[in-house]
Amino acid sequence: xxxxxxxxxxxxxxxxxxxxxxxxxxxSPARAQGAPGRQVVLFGVLATPGGTAMDAKISPVVAAQxxxxxxxxxxxxxxxxxxxxxxxxxxxxxxGDGFVATAQLLNPLDPNGKVxxxxxxxxxxxxxxxxxxxxxxxxxxxxxxxxxxxxxxxxGVGAR
Amino acid sequence: xxxxxVTRELATPSGDLDPADLAGHLASCASCAGxxxxxxxxxxxxxxxxxxxxxxxxxxxxxxxASAALDARTAPATLRFEAxxxxxxxxxxxxALASAAAVLFAASALFRDRAPxxxxxxxxxVASPPVxxxxxxxxxxxxxxxVDQIAIVRIGEGGPRVEILDETPLFASSSxxxxxxxxxxxxxxxxxxx
Numbered sequence: 001x002x003x004x005x006x007x008x009x010x011x012x013x014x015x016x017x018x019x020x021x022x023x024x025x026x027x028s029p030a031r032a033q034g035a036p037g038r039q040v041v042l043f044g045v046l047a048t049p050g051g052t053a054m055d056a057k058i059s060p061v062v063a064a065q066x067x068x069x070x071x072x073x074x075x076x077x078x079x080x081x082x083x084x085x086x087x088x089x090x091x092x093x094x095x096g097d098g099f100v101a102t103a104q105l106l107n108p109l110d111p112n113g114k115v116x117x118x119x120x121x122x123x124x125x126x127x128x129x130x131x132x133x134x135x136x137x138x139x140x141x142x143x144x145x146x147x148x149x150x151x152x153x154x155x156g157v158g159a160r
Numbered sequence: 161x162x163x164x165x166v167t168r169e170l171a172t173p174s175g176d177l178d179p180a181d182l183a184g185h186l187a188s189c190a191s192c193a194g195x196x197x198x199x200x201x202x203x204x205x206x207x208x209x210x211x212x213x214x215x216x217x218x219x220x221x222x223x224x225x226a227s228a229a230l231d232a233r234t235a236p237a238t239l240r241f242e243a244x245x246x247x248x249x250x251x252x253x254x255x256a257l258a259s260a261a262a263v264l265f266a267a268s269a270l271f272r273d274r275a276p277x278x279x280x281x282x283x284x285x286v287a288s289p290p291v292x293x294x295x296x297x298x299x300x301x302x303x304x305x306x307v308d309q310i311a312i313v314r315i316g317e318g319g320p321r322v323e324i325l326d327e328t329p330l331f332a333s334s335s336x337x338x339x340x341x342x343x344x345x346x347x348x349x350x351x352x353x354x
Binding site: 039041043057058059060061062065068069077080082106107110112114116121128129130131132133134135136138139140141142143144145146156158160 | 307308316343
């Protein structure tokens with residue numbers, strides 16, 4: 001039995017390279033894990049005074065944190081987003097009514113072992129609030145924006 | 161002087177604390193001194209990443225341009241339109257059009273990259289107080305938390321206020337006491353994928 005001719009082998013090599021190349025070029029989660037980035041989670045919750053109602057989409061662990069943050073309020077999840085980002089990249093969340101929250105990763109690991117992020121809240125495109133947060137990974141911090149209706153727009157940001 | 165007061169003053173300076181007392185506390189409290197040092201680091205980050213602000217000269221030039229355009233707009237009112245003079249009427253029309261164009265140009269230059277029109281809010285939505293186009297950019301609040309702490313930044317009419325809560329008592333008496341921060345983060349993240 002004889003193998004394929006050299007010209008046939010070359011043709012097969014080209015075909016295989018064409019087939020595998022695009023797959024290798026795709027960003028895979030496993031490859032992204034090695035990048036100096038962080039998984040950033042950004043969420044918005046509407047807290048209304050009175051009542052104890054808790055949105056069914058909010059897990060018990062999270063509910064405990066929210067009740068501690070704003071006692072005596074009902075909570076409804078507006079939106080939550082989780083993305084892996086590199087330094088300089090952002091996660092943006094449209095909270096409705098013109099409010100947009102953005103969390104930008106500044107430093108995935110500072111000398112104190114913390115993640116540094118920049119948080120921005122804008123209304124109708126106008127900046128309302130800016131903050132730089134240095135926090136240990138796996139911890140959430142909250143921004144509580146009081147609304148004219150006495151409800152609270154509670155925005156949380158965390159990274160791992 | 162309490163450490164909470166010191167860290168709060170460092171995060172959002174109010175000027176309420178005597179600088180000498182503040183310095184004295186920082187000299188004798190290693191925890192607050194570390195906090196101040198980290199806050200200083202964040203200041204440097206902010207200075208390195210903050211957006212460029214237009215110079216005073218640029219703003220002056222803009223206002224001068226707008227003022228000149230507005231002055232020019234009143235000129236047509238002083239012109240005398242005479243019926244038989246067709247060329248003179250054309251000239252007046254051209255002047256009026258040029259004035260209007262100048263006003264439009266100045267207005268677009270003035271408000272470019274600034275405030276959009278007044279916010280359009282539907283009846284069933286929460287309306288926020290209008291923000292003037294000339295409003296200064298908001299101050300930056302520095303938040304520096306340690307392990308097992310939660311920072312809550314209250315953004316109210318009187319300005320932002322930082323509260324640091326100890327997370328441990330939150331879960332100590334509950335069934336969640338054995339959860340690690342990692343577990344709690346997982347709880348949040350799982351909500352994002354629902």
